[in-house]
Amino acid sequence: MNKEVPSTPYHVADRPKEVLKGSSRLDGRGYEVFRNVFMKPGTLSQAAGSAYAEFGNTKVMVGVYGPRESERREAFSTEGRLQCDVKIASYARRERKGFGQNDEERELSAQMQTALEAAVRLQTFPKANVDITALVLESGGADLAVCICAAGMALADAGIEMEDMVSACSVSRVDGHLLLDPTVDEACREDGSALLAMMPSANAVAQVVLRGQWSNAQASEVLQLCMGGCAQIDAYMRQCLRDTVS
Amino acid sequence: MAGEDMKSYIVQGFQDNLREDGRSCREFRPITLSVSGLQQCSGSARCSIGSTQVLVGVKVEIGVPLEQTPDCGGLQVTVECSPCAGPSYAGRAGEELGAELTKSLERYLKPGSSGRGGSLDLRALSIVSGRRCWILCIDALVLAVDGNVLDALSIAVKAALQDTRIPLVEVGVTESPDEEPELELDDDPAHAKQIDTSQLPVIMTVSQAGRAYILDASCQEETCMESAIQLAVNSSGALCGLFKRGPSAVNPAVLQEMMAFGQRQGPILIRAADSFIKSATNVMQY
Numbered sequence: 001m002n003k004e005v006p007s008t009p010y011h012v013a014d015r016p017k018e019v020l021k022g023s024s025r026l027d028g029r030g031y032e033v034f035r036n037v038f039m040k041p042g043t044l045s046q047a048a049g050s051a052y053a054e055f056g057n058t059k060v061m062v063g064v065y066g067p068r069e070s071e072r073r074e075a076f077s078t079e080g081r082l083q084c085d086v087k088i089a090s091y092a093r094r095e096r097k098g099f100g101q102n103d104e105e106r107e108l109s110a111q112m113q114t115a116l117e118a119a120v121r122l123q124t125f126p127k128a129n130v131d132i133t134a135l136v137l138e139s140g141g142a143d144l145a146v147c148i149c150a151a152g153m154a155l156a157d158a159g160i161e162m163e164d165m166v167s168a169c170s171v172s173r174v175d176g177h178l179l180l181d182p183t184v185d186e187a188c189r190e191d192g193s194a195l196l197a198m199m200p201s202a203n204a205v206a207q208v209v210l211r212g213q214w215s216n217a218q219a220s221e222v223l224q225l226c227m228g229g230c231a232q233i234d235a236y237m238r239q240c241l242r243d244t245v246s
Numbered sequence: 247m248a249g250e251d252m253k254s255y256i257v258q259g260f261q262d263n264l265r266e267d268g269r270s271c272r273e274f275r276p277i278t279l280s281v282s283g284l285q286q287c288s289g290s291a292r293c294s295i296g297s298t299q300v301l302v303g304v305k306v307e308i309g310v311p312l313e314q315t316p317d318c319g320g321l322q323v324t325v326e327c328s329p330c331a332g333p334s335y336a337g338r339a340g341e342e343l344g345a346e347l348t349k350s351l352e353r354y355l356k357p358g359s360s361g362r363g364g365s366l367d368l369r370a371l372s373i374v375s376g377r378r379c380w381i382l383c384i385d386a387l388v389l390a391v392d393g394n395v396l397d398a399l400s401i402a403v404k405a406a407l408q409d410t411r412i413p414l415v416e417v418g419v420t421e422s423p424d425e426e427p428e429l430e431l432d433d434d435p436a437h438a439k440q441i442d443t444s445q446l447p448v449i450m451t452v453s454q455a456g457r458a459y460i461l462d463a464s465c466q467e468e469t470c471m472e473s474a475i476q477l478a479v480n481s482s483g484a485l486c487g488l489f490k491r492g493p494s495a496v497n498p499a500v501l502q503e504m505m506a507f508g509q510r511q512g513p514i515l516i517r518a519a520d521s522f523i524k525s526a527t528n529v530m531q532y
Binding site: 103106107110114117118119163187188189190191192193199202203204205206207208209210211212213214215216219220223227 | 491
């Protein structure tokens with residue numbers, strides 16, 4: 001075994017002191033505007049379905065394998081199982097990530113699983129497993145939301161039956177302003193955050209996480225904003241899939 | 247495990263505001279709470295809701311603050327499940343539940359990467375900015391599982407932090423700012439400080455099946471629920487965190503109703519817990 005050598009990390013870029021300039025953000029976006037979004041289904045040849053997603057600097061790829069036999073021995077169930085695994089590349093962040101799955105990855109995997117389980121019709125593949133693996137190549141903020149969007153698209157690409165497409169978005173609250181689709185720098189200044197995964201056509205919430213203190217008015221404002229964001233991403237995802245087919 | 251018929255019977259009961267053990271949808275099982283039970287801890291509490299039982303101990307240590315938050319103290323949370331807590335908690339399953347509960351507690355207690363947004367004000371734990379601070383270690387043990395473990399944990403954590411005494415430290419004067427500060431601890435318990443827990447929330451898990459929302463689901467009831475939200479609510483009813491669990495998706499309007507329901511019930515529970523800690527009787531009335 002290699003012993004850890006004590007070291008001081010060298011950071012290529014410093015974090016900005018302020019993330020809001022007047023009424024716009026550092027990258028020139030308005031408060032309720034997404035970064036540049038690019039998504040593409042069918043990027044991995046070996047997977048049953050796959051997708052690549054890019055929201056600004058956040059770059060994620062997702063592969064869906066199955067339905068197939070479970071690798072672990074598991075009890076009989078009349079419903080299928082989803083197995084989500086989110087991995088963050090060791091160079092994805094400002095700080096290098098060590099080897100092996102850490103707590104954060106475990107947490108992201110669990111949250112992605114809750115979001116997708118609500119959508120996938122598990123009864124259509126009893127006893128079998130669908131494995132969903134996501135790799136965060138570059139972490140530029142709102143990682144989990146991007147992973148969920150890409151996974152939703154990959155599931156559709158794999159032809160796995162769902163109640164509806166799943167899309168997700170995050171919001172950070174910085175100095176009282178609600179910033180849609182935050183970058184890492186913005187998330188580092190937040191005093192509250194929200195993540196919402198939606199099935200827009202079915203009008204159902206698949207996953208919601210709020211952190212920090214929220215007044216009732218602001219809580220419903222942030223949920224509205226997220227729902228609008230999810231609907232926008234949903235429309236884009238559907239267009240993407242349609243374009244690929246034709 | 248309840249069979250399909252039993253499940254639909256239980257869910258039908260919820261719609262009529264009736265539950266197996268005679269409670270209404272919003273009623274908790276009897277809660278007992280006792281504090282200062284552990285000699286080796288700076289603060290401790292034991293909480294049971296029905297036959298769910300948890301034990302929380304808080305220890306304080308002196309450490310070095312994180313680089314990005316030099317003015318804040320540290321916070322470490324661990325939840326362990328006793329292997330005999332339930333039929334399926336030996337080995338891996340217990341570890342996984344423990345890790346999930348740890349995350350759920352951290353989510354509302356700990357601040358984000360900005361050092362803001364957490365329910366505990368960690369700035370009060372600073373001793374010398376950037377050099378020394380108090381680190382709170384909250385260690386919880388789940389002794390028995392019969393549903394609603396997280397709510398029990400959050401009540402016990404709040405009570406244990408209320409019970410925690412942090413010794414007074416005096417910082418010696420150093421000649422240059424680069425020198426390591428010299429700390430002197432005051433052992434007198436009369437001088438020890440308390441942590442401000444007045445704004446610390448508890449978790450209300452609101453479970454939903456059909457059009458009914460229930461609080462404090464038992465183990466059997468938990469298997470019948472469509473979805474559940476874990477709501478962190480403080481004494482004034484303010485929302486301090488929200489997390490959805492459970493396999494099904496929920497309608498946004500229903501979600502908001504569940505949030506409002508939890509926000510109404512949270513402060514009532516906190517008031518009951520507070521007056522209990524003051525009075526030191528054994529069974530908490532809620």
